[in-house]
Amino acid sequence: MISQKQLEEVLLKNKFVNKETLPNFIKDAKEVKQSLVDYIVSKKIVTEISLYECIADYFSIPFINLEKKIINKDFLLLLPETTAQEHKAIVFDVNEKEKEIYIATLNNDDLEFFESVEKKTSLKPIIYLATPDGIAKILKQYHKKLKTALENIGAKDELTDTTDLRKLSAELPIVRVVDTMLEQAFFEGASDVHIEPEEKQTLVRYRIDGLLSNIMTLPKKAHTALVARIKVLANLKVDEHRLPQDGRFKIVNKKTKISLRVSIIPASYGEKIVMRLLNETAKVLTLEQLGLQPKSLQLVKQNIKKPHGMILVTGPTGSGKTTTLYTLLNILNVPKVNISTIEDPIEYHIEHVNQSQVNPKIGYTFASGLRAFLRQDPDIIMVGEIRDNETAGISIHAALTGHLVLSTLHTNDALTALPRLLEMDVESFLISSTTNLIIAQRLVRKICPDCVYSYYLERKELEQLKSLMNTERVMEMFKKEKIISAKEKSFERLLFYKGKGCSQCGKSGYKGRIGIYETLDITPALAKLISQNAPEDQLREQADKQGMMPMIEDGFIKAKNGMTTLEEVLRVTKE
Numbered sequence: 001m002i003s004q005k006q007l008e009e010v011l012l013k014n015k016f017v018n019k020e021t022l023p024n025f026i027k028d029a030k031e032v033k034q035s036l037v038d039y040i041v042s043k044k045i046v047t048e049i050s051l052y053e054c055i056a057d058y059f060s061i062p063f064i065n066l067e068k069k070i071i072n073k074d075f076l077l078l079l080p081e082t083t084a085q086e087h088k089a090i091v092f093d094v095n096e097k098e099k100e101i102y103i104a105t106l107n108n109d110d111l112e113f114f115e116s117v118e119k120k121t122s123l124k125p126i127i128y129l130a131t132p133d134g135i136a137k138i139l140k141q142y143h144k145k146l147k148t149a150l151e152n153i154g155a156k157d158e159l160t161d162t163t164d165l166r167k168l169s170a171e172l173p174i175v176r177v178v179d180t181m182l183e184q185a186f187f188e189g190a191s192d193v194h195i196e197p198e199e200k201q202t203l204v205r206y207r208i209d210g211l212l213s214n215i216m217t218l219p220k221k222a223h224t225a226l227v228a229r230i231k232v233l234a235n236l237k238v239d240e241h242r243l244p245q246d247g248r249f250k251i252v253n254k255k256t257k258i259s260l261r262v263s264i265i266p267a268s269y270g271e272k273i274v275m276r277l278l279n280e281t282a283k284v285l286t287l288e289q290l291g292l293q294p295k296s297l298q299l300v301k302q303n304i305k306k307p308h309g310m311i312l313v314t315g316p317t318g319s320g321k322t323t324t325l326y327t328l329l330n331i332l333n334v335p336k337v338n339i340s341t342i343e344d345p346i347e348y349h350i351e352h353v354n355q356s357q358v359n360p361k362i363g364y365t366f367a368s369g370l371r372a373f374l375r376q377d378p379d380i381i382m383v384g385e386i387r388d389n390e391t392a393g394i395s396i397h398a399a400l401t402g403h404l405v406l407s408t409l410h411t412n413d414a415l416t417a418l419p420r421l422l423e424m425d426v427e428s429f430l431i432s433s434t435t436n437l438i439i440a441q442r443l444v445r446k447i448c449p450d451c452v453y454s455y456y457l458e459r460k461e462l463e464q465l466k467s468l469m470n471t472e473r474v475m476e477m478f479k480k481e482k483i484i485s486a487k488e489k490s491f492e493r494l495l496f497y498k499g500k501g502c503s504q505c506g507k508s509g510y511k512g513r514i515g516i517y518e519t520l521d522i523t524p525a526l527a528k529l530i531s532q533n534a535p536e537d538q539l540r541e542q543a544d545k546q547g548m549m550p551m552i553e554d555g556f557i558k559a560k561n562g563m564t565t566l567e568e569v570l571r572v573t574k575e
Contacts, residue, residue, distance in 0.1 A: 002055055007036055014054045016046045032453040033562065038502065048131045056129035064092065064104050066134030076141060078121060081180055085188075087113050090130070090138045099123050104130040104138075132502075165238040169228035177218070178229050182251060184215070185277060186258055189512070191318075192277065195230075197223050197270030209445045209513050210318060213506075220269075227264070227271045234262040242266055248345075250280075261345060278347050284330040285323065291563075293481075293554055295547065296519040299437060303521070304328055307379075309436035310399040312386075314411040320443045320515050321408040322347055325382060328406055329353060332380055341382035342369035358384075366391040374398060383407040392424035399434040413551065414440040414520035415539055418530060432527035438520040440551055442572040444564040446512040447497055448505035452562065454495045462492050468570060469552065477553050483560050497562040514563055516555040516572070520548055 002010070011017045017025060029039035041048045049065055056063035071092050078091045078101070087110055093102040101123035103114070114125045168174070181204060185193045190206035202218040218226070231238045234247030244265045251258040261276040287297055303311055311328070313321045326348055333339060333353055344358040344366070356369055366383055367390040373381055385408045386392050399405045411417045417438045421431050457465065465471060471491045478484045484494065499509025522530070526542050555569030
């Protein structure tokens with residue numbers, strides 16, 4: 001809402017800085033990749049409240065300090081929580097007599113939003129400026145209001161009658177809490193929602209950027225109604241409490257289409273629910289956006305042009321394998337080829353691709369689906385996951401008979417995919433002659449761009465790092481990849497980056513995720529070793545000779561370039 005030039009005027013006018021020191025502050029803020037506002041506040045040159053009071057005065061709008069304000073829930077709920085989050089705006093008062101609605105915001109130029117509020121409420125918006133911390137504090141009140149509403153639900157855990165459960169699931173506070181919970185999860189970029197019954201309460205957790213975090217606790221007596229509501233939405237049996245159930249449902253509005261996979265299992269204190277959120281309107285990434293290094297990117301581009309063979313993507317659950325496969329499919333999806341996929345489940349729908357969902361209950365497995373595909377004249381086949389010997393054998397057969405096969409395996413790195421296939425009774429000469437490329441990956445959290453800062457490693461951190469890896473090799477790799485100059489000699493003089501934690505990233509210092517990769521090209525030399533059943537150390541030696549960059553080194557490049565932290569790279573590669 002305020003430009004750099006305007007902020008400089010505010011700082012000078014109010015004598016927070018002078019003309020001599022201002023350029024230094026601007027330079028230092030750029031060096032640590034912070035906005036000038038955040039830098040000035042973090043250095044305690046001025047408090048956040050004092051600065052925003054002066055900014056409000058500069059724009060001739062009133063200021064409100066929300067830090068100690070408790071807002072009437074009727075006013076607060078005039079704006080849905082997701083809207084309040086998106087626009088960083090809060091309704092804190094209403095004057096019915098004057099037909100006015102009072103909005104605290106961080107952006108007084110959000111005119112389109114203010115017009116929409118006026119249309120929906122028939123009240124004239126009166127705009128106040130607030131601080132980021134003040135807005136963040138009030139946004140937390142949404143959860144508290146919901147909890148209070150739920151306290152009044154008269155649910156009992158022993159309720160079993162189907163009609164009563166359905167009535168309970170339709171109670172307004174329960175409908176609101178489920179709607180808000182899912183809206184909030186989508187807004188915060190959560191991949192999963194966990195609803196976990198405990199002895200005296202129900203805990204709601206979101207998995208954001210790969211890590212679970214506690215979001216809210218709800219009264220235990222609301223748990224039965226909560227489970228019933230989700231079962232009704234997912235078309236599951238509301239009166240079944242002893243067996244696991246799986247279902248799915250969709251949330252559709254003008255802008256988004258969210259598919260939710262629901263899994264319910266019986267637990268000690270009630271039924272536990274996990275919901276996986278899949279944004280069907282999300283744009284498919286490009287290869288460049290995945291975060292591949294130039295050499296790896298080139299290898300992938302070369303191998304997807306091959307008319308047959310197999311490309312494998314490996315890594316543990318939640319490492320982004322499916323996203324990589326969909327990215328490759330999107331590039332290969334042209335009118336002159338026939339693409340068929342067999343998945344469990346279908347996470348995203350791709351136009352002009354024949355996607356098929358496995359159904360083990362009726363005997364439709366990866367293996368039986370693959371057999372059927374081979375009679376459908378496919379050019380490209382995507383197998384969601386190679387889980388068993390039969391699927392492995394048919395996939396290899398398909399790659400051998402003129403099809404390009406894409407699939408995933410659960411292995412720790414690219415090289416261990418080879419012994420994994422051998423364990424599935426695939427002959428070594430077949431692996432060497434059909435496999436084109438193996439991509440291993442993990443997801444690391446990205447540093448929040450709003451609170452990033454640079455630092456040098458302290459002696460204790462450096463010693464710890466040296467005990468985990470060869471820092472001299474990393475230095476050589478940095479020089480080879482031209483990440484640092486050839487003159488650099490000391491690891492402790494290298495700048496790395498972290499996030500301080502701010503209102504934009506929920507104080508975590510991270511926002512979003514990016515992949516770290518290693519790509520193993522099955523060259524003739526490596527293929528020869530595979531067919532000879534060479535031991536793993538010989539295969540690694542050859543991969544090293546070919547210039548394969550290990551995943552951890554890719555991670556260190558991203559840490560050195562300020563995309564992620566050293567701690568993140570070590571967390572996902574050393575687990």
